[in-house]
Amino acid sequence: MFKNIKPLVYAVKHKNGDVIKNSSSGGAFTALSDVFLKEGNAVASCIYNYRNDRVEFRIYDDVETRNLARGSKYIQANIDDGFKKLVVWLNDNPNRNLLVVGSGCQMEGLRLLLEFKKLRERAILVDFICHGATSSGLWQEYIKNKGIKGKIDFLCFKDKRVNWHNPTAFAKVKGKEVSIKDFSEWFYGGWAIRESCYDCPFTKINRNTDITIGDFWGIENVIPDFADPMGVSLMIIQSERGYSLFEKIKDSIIFRECSQQDCLQPRLKSPPDCPKDRELFWHDIQMKGLEYCSRNYKEVVPEYFFCHCFIKKVKSIARKLFHSSWFKKL
Structure with missing residues (x-):
């Protein structure tokens, strides 16, 4: 068995600009x-299954399918x-290993299953x-209503298309874009997420996985010269095997090591409120309909974006004040 290590924290960007463009943040998954x-x-x-409009768990070994797996999916998978098929695959392919990516709760359940099946070291x-x-x-x-x-x-x-801090949510139908901004705002506002998510035990830095990835929100306040309007990934190395994999990707990325304090963001400290x-939201969904909720549950700004804008505004005001003639007279 491998040992867990004290988490190592890195800000990461893929060297390929197209990869960053087509990724949620800096291309760590790719x-x-x-x-x-x-x-x-x-x-x-x-991966999103376009035949039945569901997010499904899938095993694959080709780049084309992997590319379809990129990007955030705000829908319960x-x-x-899927986990049963994963165990079967590992048993049927004794000389091959798996990289498994999912939410904290999914990976904890899978970890326990793989340890029970004595397959943990191959994933x-x-x-x-x-x-x-x-x-x-x-x-x-x-989507039925739309x-x-x-x-x-x-x-x-x-x-x-605007930048990393202002993402656009849309679906394409016959080549035309259909906005799904309201559904995205229900997610950001916390109205539509599962009740168990408000009591999530995985909103912390230390985890039982090998690597934790995500958006490095607040990078402009920690490493300003590394910030990128197209996104920066946060990568937290949780185990020795995770670090070994990190060593293998160094040729394809640029990175900076950070402290744990530097990377703290809302979902690394506590569950969403x-x-x-x-x-009332769910009552309105049932009694007043989706269109009513689209009009009345909106314009929600994520915590990390609010903090980013607030800090940026304060810095701007401070700079203007410092250079003002009124300040110099003091």
Whole structure:
């Protein structure tokens, strides 16, 4: 068995600009999965199934499928028998290993299963910093109400056409974009996520996985010269095997080591707060409909974005004040 280590923290950006553009943040998932695919191993993660409009757990060993797996998905995944298939795959491929990526709760359940099956050492587990997962049932009702159920060709919750801090959420139907901003705001506002997410035990730095990845929110306040409007990944190395994998991706990334304090953000300190009007939201969904909620539950700014804008504004005011003639007269 491998040993856990004191978590090591890195700010990471892929060297390939196209990878960053098509990733949620800095391309950490692509860098990690490329190693496994090039070595003849496989990757397991959640992918949006356009045939049935569900997020599903899948095992794959090709770049094309991996590319489909990139990007944030604000919908609860349907694991179904995915973990069972993963165990079968490991038993059927004794000379190959797996990189498995998922939420903290998914990876903890899988870790216990793999340890019980004595297969843990053949899987590197990567969990991501998670705000929560919205109801898959709500998603089905939402796209049905919009008239796009079964018609979506492409889905993106974090397109960075403006920049990383202002993502655009949309679905493509027959080449035309359909905004899903309201569903995204229900996620950010915490109204639509599972109740268990408000009491999540995985909102901390130390985890039982090998690597934790996510957006490095606040990077401009920690390493200003490393900040990037297209995104920076946060990578927390949790084990010796995680560090060994990190060593293998160094040629494809640029990185900076940080302290644990530097990387702290809301979902590394505590679960999301349950909105006071959450019950009202679900009541309104059932009694007043989705269109009513689209109009009345909106314009929610994520905590990390508010903090970023507030700090930026304070710095701007401070600079103007320092250079003002009034200040110099004091």
